[in-house]
Amino acid sequence: MLPWQTRLHIWLRLLLLQASWNFERLQGLGFFYALLPGLRKLYPAEQLASVSRRYVGYFNTHPYLAPLVAGAVLKLEEQRLGGQAEELEINEFKEMVAAPYAAIGDALFWGGLRPLVAGIALLLAVKGLLWAPLILLLLFNLVPLWFRVVFFQRGYREGMRSVERIQLYNLPDWAVRAKESAIVVLGGVSALMVYAQLELQQLPDWLGLFMLIPLVVLALTARKGVSTLLLVFIVVILISFLSLFFNDILMFHLT
Numbered sequence: 001m002l003p004w005q006t007r008l009h010i011w012l013r014l015l016l017l018q019a020s021w022n023f024e025r026l027q028g029l030g031f032f033y034a035l036l037p038g039l040r041k042l043y044p045a046e047q048l049a050s051v052s053r054r055y056v057g058y059f060n061t062h063p064y065l066a067p068l069v070a071g072a073v074l075k076l077e078e079q080r081l082g083g084q085a086e087e088l089e090i091n092e093f094k095e096m097v098a099a100p101y102a103a104i105g106d107a108l109f110w111g112g113l114r115p116l117v118a119g120i121a122l123l124l125a126v127k128g129l130l131w132a133p134l135i136l137l138l139l140f141n142l143v144p145l146w147f148r149v150v151f152f153q154r155g156y157r158e159g160m161r162s163v164e165r166i167q168l169y170n171l172p173d174w175a176v177r178a179k180e181s182a183i184v185v186l187g188g189v190s191a192l193m194v195y196a197q198l199e200l201q202q203l204p205d206w207l208g209l210f211m212l213i214p215l216v217v218l219a220l221t222a223r224k225g226v227s228t229l230l231l232v233f234i235v236v237i238l239i240s241f242l243s244l245f246f247n248d249i250l251m252f253h254l255t
Contacts, residue, residue, distance in 0.1 A: 002038055002074065002156075009037045011152050014070055017063050026060035031070070038074045042081060054091060061098040062105025064144045069097055071155025072162045079159065093160055104171045112178025113143055119185035126192055 013034035020029040032055040043051050061069055076090045121136035129135075155162045 001078070002041055006037050006041050007156065010034055010070060010074070011067060011148070013037070014067050014148070014152070017066050025056070025058050027063075027066070028055070028057050028059040031059045031066065032056050034070055035073065039077070042077055054087070059094065059098060061101045062109070064109055064147050065101040065105045065151065067148045067152035068155040068162055068166065069094060069101065071152045071157075072159050075156050075159035097163060104175070107175035108171050108178065109144060112175040112182065114140060115182040116178050116185065119182050119189060123185060123189045123192070126189060
């Protein structure tokens with residue numbers, strides 16, 4: 001079993017996974033760089049070169065789920081030395097999980113979590129909270145940090161069985177819930193801004209009901225898989241347009 005100092009060293013190196021990103025191997029060099037302290041502990045110097053060749057090739061997955069792959073690969077390398085795993089199994093496992101983890105991570109973190117915390121920060125900013133940008137950074141980084149720490153430990157502890165573990169979390173379902181929650185938060189921000197505009201300009205409250213139509217449309221499009229970031233952009237444009245529209249109505253009444 002690798003010492004905790006070595007595992008911590010590997011985990012810290014995984015934070016630099018994409019520092020050597022390139023179009024030929026993508027994250028391959030970064031993944032090898034992260035695993036190198038563990039490989040040095042497991043293999044003697046005369047075998048290290050041949051083992052390293054297996055990890056300098058193509059590799060690409062979501063950076064927040066890469067620690068799960070790294071932990072499982074290290075466990076499989078230990079099992080290989082004990083005669084419980086084969087070199088081919090390790091390579092096949094690494095290639096098998098990389099693409100699905102990338103898709104899960106993109107949907108959960110980029111498509112779900114990022115718009116959700118952006119909407120929460122926007123809501124706080126509309127309410128006049130100056131700490132909203134800091135809260136955005138804090139909320140968005142705490143969840144990935146938890147995944148990086150916990151999944152690395154479980155990958156190293158469970159090896160190939162870590163695939164079963166990630167299935168139990170139903171991460172694709174959490175991605176859908178995060179997207180739906182982002183739409184709800186954006187709807188609340190939109191309603192709050194429209195209400196403030198109506199109250200400021202003393203326009204009829206029934207004009208705010210028109211916001212229900214585009215919000216329902218946005219919610220339906222989110223369910224169809226449309227990018228939530230695109231919906232955030234649409235909401236901002238819509239609010240800006242309605243603000244100008246209300247200003248024109250007010251000027252018309254005044255004249």
